[in-house]
Amino acid sequence: MPEPTGDHHYAAxxxxxxxxxxxxxxxxxxxVAVFRVEDDLYAVSNYCVHQGGPACEGRVSGILxxxxxxxxxxxxxxxxxxxxWHGxxxxxxxxxxxANPRYRLPTFDVLVHDGEIYIEW
Amino acid sequence: MSTKTKRSFEGVATVVDTDVHLTESQADLMPYLEGPFAELIENAGEKYGGFWGNWYPAAGYFSPMDTGRIEIDSAGDPHELRDWEVEVLGVDRAVLNPTQNLGLGYVHHDELSAALAHAYNEYLLDTYLDDVSEFYGSAVVSPQKPYAAAEEIDDRADESKIVSIMFPTSGLHPPAGHSMYDPIYDAIERSGLPVCMHNGVSGLMASFPLQWRGFSRFMEAHAFVNPAQHMVNVASIITHGVPERFPDLDFVIMEAGLGWIPYYIHRLDEEYSAARHDAPELTQPPSAYFEDQFYFTSQPIEGTGDPNYVRNVIDAFGGQEKLMFSSDYPHFDFDHSDALLDIVRGGFEDGTVENVFSRTADRVFGF
Incomplete structure (x- = not known):
């Protein structure tokens, strides 16, 4: 199991x-929001690149x-x-x-070590 | 779950939001309904509990709100609405407009439409305007009953918190240049208030019935109808000389984006050059009336990912003097004040920023 380095920040x-x-x-x-999708963790910035809404606090769903x-x-x-805010x-x-991959919420690599979640940047 | 972020609007002295929506419901308005309709409903008892959807026909699309992804779905109570406007959008003064009653123009029952206009105005004053110093409002009128509308305007004109008259152009028939509306324009001009025009997707059904039948999705309907409905009514207003007959009347054209504005001003000038005989009341080209008497609200700003496009469009219709910030909160396509501020500040002088965010609105609405 990799150890956290100076680039890893404790999240939760x-x-x-x-x-x-x-x-x-x-x-x-x-x-930052840390999501669990299936068995993996993903860290995503909670500031919407559209107009600044709390993007990661909205509904988790699928798509039509x-x-x-x-x-x-x-x-x-x-x-x-x-x-x-705007869906x-x-x-x-x-x-x-x-709808347009030109817009992207920043994401961060996640490291789990000894029961603690770290995100890297 | 919180739907607010922690940031706040900074950078200009005063921010006026020229289009904020109440989300009035049947239960909200019924206590304010007066006259024979109130008694009629009272006698009907419970069995007509769901009549609101009959009175204001809906186009019936599956909207972005219906998926639940957008969590902002109502104006909230007056203090919740104030908190959003002041704390999140940085607003100092807000003009409140209806949601359901934007559709008064296609309520089938003419007398009922006039009664609903009166009920909405009572509700607006009683529940939102009286208690919150930052809030002002538009009184709505029924286009179907021009003389009743004129009386309504006369009654509201002296209310200090009523700063405009909402002429419900959504689904309006005949179009807004028809002389049957002259009593309304006359009363608004007399009141000294501006006339606001604002459309909605269900108006498609009334004004563009074939397109309504052909469009099966909300997206195509909504993209089309707001500017298209304005194009119908603005062409009618100009061609039939409304600004010539009512030279002291200011028109506020709302919520259709920006790019169509310079396009349409130029287009009407070209048409007039060839077909001046169709608009014999005009004494100057259409663009001159836009210059003198028309204003536009900003939301929904198309192309925010390309700020130069937006700045060029603003410049192309003289938006430095004509454009007023609007958020459209709490509707699904509302704009944050920062979205427009970043664009305007990036290409115009400070005076234009002040114009867009407060000075023009202060002049037009006369707070």
Whole structure:
């Protein structure tokens, strides 16, 4: 298991994520959300690049899309967070805005060590 | 869950938000409904409990609000609304407009439409304007009943917190240049207040019924209808000489974005050059009326990712003197004050920033 270095900043204890899909914390003055998607953790900036809303505090959901036959399906449940101000959808894994990847929430690598969550920048 | 961030608006002396919406419901307005309709409903008992959706027909689209992704879905009580405007948007003065009653122009029952206008205005004054010093409001009128509307305007004109008249152009028929509305324009001009025009997606159904039938999604309907509805009414107003008949009347054109404004001013000038005989009441080209009597609110600013585009558009219609900040809060496409501030400050002098955020609105609304 890798050790935290000087680039790693303590975010929260791992057990704070039990029973929830995310936690919000502040690391060096930056509001960051740590999400659990399946078994992996992702850290995303909580400041919406659109107009400054609390992007990571919104609904975690999937998306309406089409399958190979063009039929409407609901897919990727649990992988998308929407800013509660304007509903802009972001991919929790990459921070990318689904409608236009030119807009992206900053994301950070996550390290779990000894029951503690660290984010790296 | 919190829907606020911790930042606050800084940078200009005063911020006026020219378009904030109440989210009035049936339960909110019914206590203020007067006359025969109040008695009629009272006698109907409970079985007509859901009549609101019949009175104001809805286009029936699956909207961004319906997914629950957007958590801001109501104005809240007066103090919640004040907190948002002041603490989050940095606003010093806000003009409150209706949501449902933007659709008064396509309420089928004419007399009921006039009664609803009166009820909304009572509700606005009683619940939001009386208690919060930062709040001002637009009184709504029923286009279907021009003389009742004129009386309503006369009754409201002396209220210090009423700073404009909302002429519900959404789904309006006939278009706003028709002479049947002259009593309304006459009363507004007499009141010294500006006339505000603001559309909504359900107006599509009334003004563009074929397009409503053809559009099956909210996105296409909403993208189209707000500017399209203004184009119909502005063409009508100019062609039929309304600003010539009411030279002291200021028009505030709301919530349709910016790019269509210079396009349409130029287009109407070109049309007038070839078809002046269709607008014999005019004594000057259409652009001169825009210069003298028209103002525009900012939201929803299209192209914020390309600030130079927005600045060029503002400059192209003389927005330095014509543009007024609006947030449209709490509707799903509201703009934060910072979004416009960053753009304007990045390309104009300080005086323009002050104009856009307060001076022009102070002059037009006369707070």
């Amino acid at each position: 204890d791992l057990d704070e994520l039990e029973g929830t899909d995310r936690l919000l914390t502040e690391v060096n003055g930056l509001e 899309t089409v399958d190979d036959e063009g039929e409407l399906i609901y897919d990727r449940n649990g992988e998308i967070v929407s800013c509660p 802009w959808e972001f991919d929790i894994r990459t921070g990318e805005h689904l």
